[in-house]
Amino acid sequence: MRVAVLGLGAMGAPMARNIHAAGHELCVFNRTRERALPFATLGATIAETPAAAARGAAVLLVNVSDTPDVTGMLFAPGSGAVEGLSAGSLVIDCSTIAPAAARAHAARLAEHGIGCVDAPVSGGPEGAARGTLAIMCGATTADFERALPILKLLGQRIVHVGPPGAGQIAKAVNQVVIAGTYQALAEGLALAAGLGADATRVLDAISAGAARSWVLENRAGNMLRDDYPAGFRMKLHRKDLRIALEEAERAGVRIPLTELVAACEDRLIAAGLGDADVSALARAVREDAHLPPGPFPHSETP
Amino acid sequence: MRVAVLGLGAMGAPMARNIHAAGHELCVFNRTRERALPFATLGATIAETPAAAARGAAVLLVNVSDTPDVTGMLFAPGSGAVEGLSAGSLVIDCSTIAPAAARAHAARLAEHGIGCVDAPVSGGPEGAARGTLAIMCGATTADFERALPILKLLGQRIVHVGPPGAGQIAKAVNQVVIAGTYQALAEGLALAAGLGADATRVLDAISAGAARSWVLENRAGNMLRDDYPAGFRMKLHRKDLRIALEEAERAGVRIPLTELVAACEDRLIAAGLGDADVSALARAVREDAHLPPGPFPHSETP
Numbered sequence: 001m002r003v004a005v006l007g008l009g010a011m012g013a014p015m016a017r018n019i020h021a022a023g024h025e026l027c028v029f030n031r032t033r034e035r036a037l038p039f040a041t042l043g044a045t046i047a048e049t050p051a052a053a054a055r056g057a058a059v060l061l062v063n064v065s066d067t068p069d070v071t072g073m074l075f076a077p078g079s080g081a082v083e084g085l086s087a088g089s090l091v092i093d094c095s096t097i098a099p100a101a102a103r104a105h106a107a108r109l110a111e112h113g114i115g116c117v118d119a120p121v122s123g124g125p126e127g128a129a130r131g132t133l134a135i136m137c138g139a140t141t142a143d144f145e146r147a148l149p150i151l152k153l154l155g156q157r158i159v160h161v162g163p164p165g166a167g168q169i170a171k172a173v174n175q176v177v178i179a180g181t182y183q184a185l186a187e188g189l190a191l192a193a194g195l196g197a198d199a200t201r202v203l204d205a206i207s208a209g210a211a212r213s214w215v216l217e218n219r220a221g222n223m224l225r226d227d228y229p230a231g232f233r234m235k236l237h238r239k240d241l242r243i244a245l246e247e248a249e250r251a252g253v254r255i256p257l258t259e260l261v262a263a264c265e266d267r268l269i270a271a272g273l274g275d276a277d278v279s280a281l282a283r284a285v286r287e288d289a290h291l292p293p294g295p296f297p298h299s300e301t302p
Numbered sequence: 303m304r305v306a307v308l309g310l311g312a313m314g315a316p317m318a319r320n321i322h323a324a325g326h327e328l329c330v331f332n333r334t335r336e337r338a339l340p341f342a343t344l345g346a347t348i349a350e351t352p353a354a355a356a357r358g359a360a361v362l363l364v365n366v367s368d369t370p371d372v373t374g375m376l377f378a379p380g381s382g383a384v385e386g387l388s389a390g391s392l393v394i395d396c397s398t399i400a401p402a403a404a405r406a407h408a409a410r411l412a413e414h415g416i417g418c419v420d421a422p423v424s425g426g427p428e429g430a431a432r433g434t435l436a437i438m439c440g441a442t443t444a445d446f447e448r449a450l451p452i453l454k455l456l457g458q459r460i461v462h463v464g465p466p467g468a469g470q471i472a473k474a475v476n477q478v479v480i481a482g483t484y485q486a487l488a489e490g491l492a493l494a495a496g497l498g499a500d501a502t503r504v505l506d507a508i509s510a511g512a513a514r515s516w517v518l519e520n521r522a523g524n525m526l527r528d529d530y531p532a533g534f535r536m537k538l539h540r541k542d543l544r545i546a547l548e549e550a551e552r553a554g555v556r557i558p559l560t561e562l563v564a565a566c567e568d569r570l571i572a573a574g575l576g577d578a579d580v581s582a583l584a585r586a587v588r589e590d591a592h593l594p595p596g597p598f599p600h601s602e603t604p
Contacts, residue, residue, distance in 0.1 A: 013550055031493070039414075056597040069415065079407075084470070084544040099497060122511040122512060123511060130448075134507065134508070134510050134511045136504075136507040136508070140312055146433040150437075157507075157510045157511075159503060159506050159507035160498065160503070161500070161503045161504055161506075161507050162499055162500055162503060163375055166499055166500075166503070166504075167507075169493075169494060169497045169498075169499040169504065170494075170499065170503070170504045170507040170508060172493060172497075173440055173490040173491070173493050173494045173499070173504050173508060173513075174490070174508040174511065174512070174513050176489050176490045176493055177486050177489075177490035177513040177518070178486075178510065178512045179486065180482055180485055180486020180489060180559070181482070181483055181486050181513070181515060183482055183559050184478070184479050184480075184481065184482020184483050184485075184486060185479055185482075185561060187478050187479075187557040187558075187559050187560055188435075188475040188476075188478045188479035188482075189475070189481060190555055190557060191471075191474060191475050191478055191546060191549070191550055191555055191557055191560075192471060192472075192475045192552075193555075194549075194550060194553035194555030195401060195471045195474070195549055195553055195555075196471075197463065197464055197468055197471040197472065197475070198463070198468075201461060201462070201463045201464060201468070201472070202438075202463060202468075202471065202472045202475050204461050204462035204463075205436065205438040205459075205463050205469075205472040205569065206424075206436070206438070206472060206475060206476040206479065207386050207423060208436055208459045208532075209436045209459075209476065209516065210424060210476070210480045210516045210517065210520075211475075211476050211479040211480050211483070211516070212515065213483060213514065213515035213517075214511065214512045214513070214514040215512065215513065215515075216479070217511075226449065232512075244493060247448050247493070247496075247497055248493055248496060248591075251493075251496035251592065252496065252592050253492055253495075253496030253497075253591040253592060254590050254591050254592065255489040255492060255493060255587075256489075256562060257482070257485050257486060257489050257559060257562060257589065257592065258489055258493075260558060260559060260562070271337075288558065289550075289556050289557065290554050290555060291555065302319070
């Protein structure tokens with residue numbers, strides 16, 4: 001099958017590789033052309049516009065940063081993918097964008113007889129490389145089922161959440177839940193440090209019970225060491241929280257914990273931590289807690 | 303070994319049963335004498351005062367509600383356990399109390415040559431009955447090791463966190479972390495509901511990734527159904543948060559998420575939900591989010 005991939009960033013590039021490795025004919029487009037060049041050696045076609053990449057593709061995968069990027073890739077006059085796609089083709093948008101925009105994109109594509117699945121992912125570049133992403137899908141049942149053979153090359157847990165936009169709602173909820181879970185862990189560690197306890201032993205004591213979480217199991221170590229190597233970049237998480245907060249406001253839903261975390265992330269990004277892992281949130285929590293900067297007192301790395 | 307147990311509530315009673323089942327000679331005291339009567343049929347002695355229960359005991363286990371209760375059990379003039387305990391005996395206090403009080407108790411007992419372990423637990427009445435509690439210990443190494451044979455009858459994950467008081471610090475951290483994790487999940491569900499998504503499917507989509515937690519796995523169902531059967535009672539969690547917030551304030555540590563959750567719990571307890579499971583926090587979150595009361599829209603019980 002001919003598959004076009006728009007956007008070859010940290011997520012899009014490994015996804016394109018997995019699609020190619022499964023034997024599909026690949027055509028790629030990336031705004032910064034240099035990032036597309038390695039795909040030429042794989043035998044992929046490098047297109048000059050999204051429309052050119054889309055021509056003849058049965059499926060078009062999009063993986064860019066934000067709502068306006070996706071809208072431009074799909075609908076920019078003269079160069080948008082919609083000008084190359086045929087009726088009966090299918091767009092799978094793995095970008096994290098506003099649910100309302102995802103619904104609008106699906107409606108505009110439907111006017112051309114083109115299917116659409118909003119399919120934001122979680123699992124990071126490692127998950128993309130291994131093909132083990134979690135994929136949250138919004139689509140009609142027919143479009144979801146057509147997308148499945150490609151989605152199965154990219155991820156392991158693939159859930160049809162609901163109609164167009166529902167995948168983006170799930171992603172927004174995901175980011176809200178992890179935001180609060182990071183804040184909760186950071187406050188716990190700040191309390192332990194403020195009371196003079198060994199954070200490693202405290203975590204050891206609480207990690208098997210109701211305080212257990214992915215965040216505790218996988219990111220507490222970053223917080224203890226005050227070292228936040230690339231994982232999920234804070235500026236991208238903040239972008240996702242902006243979407244969640246805008247959607248919440250539009251729906252009249254107040255989510256105060258998410259507002260609290262977003263404000264902390266704003267300060268940290270302004271201080272130059274936008275490319276640090278989200279767990280760097282502990283720095284803001286520690287500052288607010290009036291603790292000195294540096295690692296949390298702990299006996300060894302858990 | 304002769305073991306005295308003070309406090310036969312939802313936690314203390316099953317703990318006493320496990321100690322008796324292991325072949326120890328049991329002497330019990332409970333403020334409401336009726337709760338002690340079933341232990342007479344087991345062959346336990348029912349004492350009229352903590353001091354009487356303590357007489358001849360090698361180990362004395364305390365399991366009551368709050369700091370002043372423990373202080374009274376141990377040190378009330380004329381009836382406190384310290385008046386019955388011999389030098390060389392050991393107090394194991396499984397109550398959740400202030401770390402500073404735990405340190406003070408240990409110091410006062412040490413003046414009489416009595417060892418002390420603060421050993422707050424998590425895992426609830428089910429964990430107490432099955433002997434699978436998590437136990438967070440603050441003690442000297444010698445006292446911790448002396449306590450281990452009894453602790454192993456009560457729990458599975460037994461961690462020596464640090465010196466006296468350190469067990470209580472770990473417990474306070476535990477309650478802070480779970481408070482925020484509940485709030486985070488409730489905000490996520492409120493957002494899903496506000497945006498019209500099916501909460502069951504959203505949870506299905508996010509539960510394998512970074513949003514995963516014990517709270518999500520074990521209490522999201524309560525929130526979806528708006529039904530909060532006995533688990534961990536909110537008024538007890540609020541008591542533990544009071545300890546955490548008082549300790550934080552004393553240490554000059556601000557933990558704003560914990561403050562937020564404590565304020566929500568105050569409202570819910572005032573509204574009569576003190577005996578509901580902590581997951582009833584979703585009611586306050588939903589109210590703040592301007593969502594109608596009742597279950598979150600969802601397709602089936604996860």
